[in-house]
Amino acid sequence: xxxxxxxxxxxIIVLAxxxxxxxxxxxxxxxxxxxxxxxxxxxxxxARRTLRFAWHLTTILMVGxxxxxxxxxxxxxxxxxxxxxxxxxxMFACCGVLSLGGARGRHFSWYVFFAxxxxxxxxxx
Numbered sequence: 001x002x003x004x005x006x007x008x009x010x011x012i013i014v015l016a017x018x019x020x021x022x023x024x025x026x027x028x029x030x031x032x033x034x035x036x037x038x039x040x041x042x043x044x045x046x047a048r049r050t051l052r053f054a055w056h057l058t059t060i061l062m063v064g065x066x067x068x069x070x071x072x073x074x075x076x077x078x079x080x081x082x083x084x085x086x087x088x089x090x091m092f093a094c095c096g097v098l099s100l101g102g103a104r105g106r107h108f109s110w111y112v113f114f115a116x117x118x119x120x121x122x123x124x125x
Contacts, residue, residue: 002073005085008119009070012092015112016062023055069120077124085124093117 028051031037037047065088072081096113103110 002077002123004119005069005073005123008116008123009066009068009073011112011116011119012066012069013063015109015116016059016066019062020056020059024052028052028055069123073123082124085120089117089120089124092120 031051032048037044037051040046040050069085069088072085075081077085092113096110096117099107099113100110
């Protein structure tokens with residue numbers, strides 16, 4: 001078993017679950033109570049539903065990527081598989097840069113994104 005990939009896959013899944021739970025509890029519920037959302041298609045309901053499904057869609061995508069990385073941790077890696085893992089690594093590094101810059105370092109997710117990027121890169125080697 002590739003420990004770097006197993007750790008990275010688990011970290012992605014934990015991050016996804018935290019994203020969904022904390023985002024719903026600390027961000028979306030408060031946003032929907034205290035702000036005026038735009039009226040789309042005649043009401044604010046569509047805007048609320050769109051924000052909620054987009055938020056949780058991100059979670060589902062992260063869980064899928066985490067599951068794929070976890071599965072790959074049990075395989076002998078071929079060059080194409082290693083290339084896919086490096087793509088994941090660069091993708092999570094970009095997420096880390098965006099998180100670090102966008103929140104000016106105050107949102108801790110950049111640590112996790114960079115850790116996942118490193119683990120995927122190391123695991124692909």
